[in-house]
Every structure is written in structure tokens, then in C-alpha cells.
Amino acid sequence: MYNIALIAGGDSGEYEVSLRTGDNIYQMMDKSLFNPYLIHFKGSAWTWKDPEGNIHPIDKNDFSLMVDEKKITFDVAFIAIHGTPGENGKLQSYFEMLGIPYTGCGSFSSALTFNKYYCNLAVSALGIPISPSLHFYRSDRIDYAAIEQVCGYPCFVKSCNSGSSVGVTKVHNVGELDKAFEEAFKYDNQLMVEKFVHGREMTCGVTAVYGAVQLLAITEVVATNEFYDYDAKYSAVGHKLLTPANISPQHQAVLKEYSERIFHHLDCKGVVRIDFIISEDDGIPYFLEINTIPGQTALSIIPEQVRYNQLDLTDFYTRLIKEALQ
Numbered sequence: 001m002y003n004i005a006l007i008a009g010g011d012s013g014e015y016e017v018s019l020r021t022g023d024n025i026y027q028m029m030d031k032s033l034f035n036p037y038l039i040h041f042k043g044s045a046w047t048w049k050d051p052e053g054n055i056h057p058i059d060k061n062d063f064s065l066m067v068d069e070k071k072i073t074f075d076v077a078f079i080a081i082h083g084t085p086g087e088n089g090k091l092q093s094y095f096e097m098l099g100i101p102y103t104g105c106g107s108f109s110s111a112l113t114f115n116k117y118y119c120n121l122a123v124s125a126l127g128i129p130i131s132p133s134l135h136f137y138r139s140d141r142i143d144y145a146a147i148e149q150v151c152g153y154p155c156f157v158k159s160c161n162s163g164s165s166v167g168v169t170k171v172h173n174v175g176e177l178d179k180a181f182e183e184a185f186k187y188d189n190q191l192m193v194e195k196f197v198h199g200r201e202m203t204c205g206v207t208a209v210y211g212a213v214q215l216l217a218i219t220e221v222v223a224t225n226e227f228y229d230y231d232a233k234y235s236a237v238g239h240k241l242l243t244p245a246n247i248s249p250q251h252q253a254v255l256k257e258y259s260e261r262i263f264h265h266l267d268c269k270g271v272v273r274i275d276f277i278i279s280e281d282d283g284i285p286y287f288l289e290i291n292t293i294p295g296q297t298a299l300s301i302i303p304e305q306v307r308y309n310q311l312d313l314t315d316f317y318t319r320l321i322k323e324a325l326q
């Protein structure tokens with residue numbers, strides 16, 4: 001029997017989603033193999049609530065719990081926090097220093113992929129199309145001319161380190177730019193401006209089955225809002241998911257190859273979701289971003305793709321944990 005610290009919560013706009021992801025994974029985890037403890041993170045409060053409702057703090061020196069004067073340690077940390085500190089390499093670094101195995105991407109891969117601008121650079125270097133973009137720090141002056149020239153309008157302004165479309169604005173003309181910068185800088189001190197890709201949004205679940213990289217499925221995301229913004233993501237009516245996406249065999253093959261290439265070269269582990277937009281103008285799939293801790297609520301895309309593969313979600317999580325143990 002392995003003790004699993006299933007960690008949810010965190011300090012981003014995706015806190016609530018993470019709690020639901022954590023609950024769902026808890027439900028699905030094989031209790032005949034694993035003894036899961038749902039650990040709640042909020043700021044510096046890392047706690048476990050026992051069945052009687054008593055709250056126990058984690059001892060951060062060795063990530064252990066003291067319950068009834070007995071010390072509980074963990075064989076694996078299952079990280080289910082979207083955004084900071086679970087998706088950007090911080091928790092991964094902490095567990096690496098303590099020598100505690102954890103699920104998913106390593107600290108470097110997590111930190112690299114979490115920054116949308118650097119991730120774009122790395123993916124582009126693999127020969128995969130990205131939409132042209134510019135990078136700004138808070139202290140930089142807004143270069144209106146360069147934005148007009150490189151991106152034009154509409155364009156997207158996004159804070160580099162965020163998720164769930166928080167800090168993301170679709171900018172229709174130069175008059176809306178300052179406000180979009182202000183919004184993005186609320187969440188981070190760097191942002192990117194990206195050329196708009198008019199097309200269909202695809203998201204590819206990717207995992208590695210004992211080392212062999214494998215696309216789970218391609219899902220088309222159809223947002224009913226102007227883009228896949230926060231409200232569209234977390235309301236049942238704001239979007240529609242189509243698994244498998246109804247696209248040509250050529251596009252399927254290209255997305256599969258791109259996703260697996262990215263997963264391998266960016267040293268991804270566990271299960272990730274890689275997003276693309278297939279342009280209606282030139283037919284090219286442009287890389288958008290990688291989610292290294294993708295949503296896994298009962299209604300999320302990854303569980304749907306696992307089911308589409310006729311895989312059992314419980315077995316799926318058993319494999320992720322066993323891989324972390326190796």
C-alpha cells in the first residue's frame with residue numbers, strides 16, 4: 001500500500017477547478033493499491049483534513065503529517081494544482097530537493113512550458129509553426145508600431161505566466177491595447193502580444209505509456225463566446241467539446257506528430273494537453289500552449305479522451321503513479 005499525497009488548491013485563478021480536479025482523481029484512484037490523502041494548498045497553509053474534520057498541517061521540512069502522534073510520509077505526490085505553485089515548476093523543485101517522487105513533468109519542463117513566450121520559442125525551434133508574437137516586461141515601453149507590424153489587429157495580449165484565460169484579452173484595435181496591457185500585468189510582470197489566428201481550436205491529450213509517447217485524442221473546442229475565455233471554459237453552455245475532432249486525416253496526422261514531438265523534446269511526463277488552432281486562412285495548425293496539469297474534473301477534456309480510448313480512468317491513474325514511483 002502506497003501513501004499518496006494528492007495535492008489540490010493553489011494560488012491562481014484556477015483554485016476552484018483544481019479542487020474539483022483533485023476530488024475527481026481521488027474518486028478514481030485505486031484504493032486497493034493506494035492510500036490517498038487529499039492535501040489542500042492555499043498560500044503557505046498546506047493541510048490535510050481527517051475524516052473527523054480535524055485539520056493537520058504538513059511539516060514542510062520533509063512533507064510529512066503528524067496524526068495522533070504518528071508520522072505519515074508519502075511515497076508519491078500527485079500534483080493536481082493548476083497554475084502556481086503546481087504547474088510552474090515550484091512544487092516540482094521542492095519535491096526534487098526532498099527526493100519525493102511526484103507525477104507529471106519535471107521542474108524545468110514545467111517552468112519552461114508555463115511561460116507562454118519561452119514555450120513558444122522552444123516549440124518554434126522544433127520546427128512547429130507558432131503565431132508571430134512580441135514579448136514585453138512591465139518596464140518596457142509599449143511599441144505600438146512593432147505590434148501593428150508584427151501582429152496587426154485583432155491580436156491577443158496574454159500575461160506570460162497564467163492560465164484559464166485570466167489576463168488574456170482579444171484586442172480589436174490600437175485603442176484597446178493599453179487596457180489589455182494593464183489587465184495582463186495584473187497577473188505577471190511580463191506579457192506577450194500574439195497575432196490572431198482565425199480558425200478551429202484543437203486540444204491534444206498526450207501521455208507516455210511506460211516511455212512510449214502516445215496521443216490520446218484530438219478534441220475540438222468550440223467556444224460560444226468570442227474566444228475560449230474564462231466564462232466559456234467553466235460554464236457548461238460556454239463551450240462544446242467534440243472528441244474526436246472532425247478534421248481531415250492529414251490534419252490528424254500532423255497534430256499527432258507535432259504533439260508527440262513537443263511532448264518528447266520538452267521532456268514532458270504524465271499527461272499533458274497541447275493546444276493548436278488550425279488556421280482557416282492557410283490550413284496550418286499553429287501551436288498555442290501546453291497545459292502540463294490539465295483539468296481533470298469529471299467533465300474535463302482529459303477524462304473524456306481517456307474514455308474515448310476505452311481506457312479505464314482508474315487504471316490510467318494507477319499507471320501515472322507507478323511511473324512516478326520508478
Ligand SMILES: Nc1ncnc2c1ncn2[C@@H]1O[C@H](COP(=O)(O)OP(=O)(O)O)[C@@H](O)[C@H]1O
Binds near residue numbers: 156163197227
Ligand atoms: N493567437 C491567438 N489567436 C486566436 N485565439 C487565441 C490566440 N491566443 C489565444 N487565443 C484564445 O484565447 C484562449 C486562451 O489563450 P491561451 O493561450 O490558451 O491561454 P490560457 O493559458 O489562459 O488558456 C485560447 O483558448 C483561444 O481561444
Ligand SMILES: [Mg+2]
Binds near residue numbers: 164165275289
Ligand atoms: Mg489555453
